[in-house]
Amino acid sequence: MSEDRLNRLEEKLAFQEHSLTEMSDTLYRQQQEIDALKEHQRELAERIRVLQDKGSGASEEEVPPHY
Template structure:
């Protein structure tokens, strides 16, 4: 009878350990997915920052130019 009572707590403990292993596995998978998402977002941010730098370099220096006329802003069809 001591064998039957001994195996029951062992089975319960084994089931709890298996449940924890499953949760840990899902947690690891989620962490890997989140890491990949953050990595891709950082790549996108880096590309956008580089593009912004290039666009700023292409802008003409407006500080040295004289005052602009509203006629300069009119589209050519007027």
């Protein structure tokens, strides 16, 4: 194998390794963001559930206290 060809292959390999590392880092950051968004969504869903539970305690025919 010629020296020039070997150098080109090494350059390609180095570029691919660098690209793979960048993609892996990006994927990791995206997964962290997805996990944070899922947790935030769970918290919001729980808050909505609590508010709905509080709201369902009052009867629709009941007169509000300010009347």
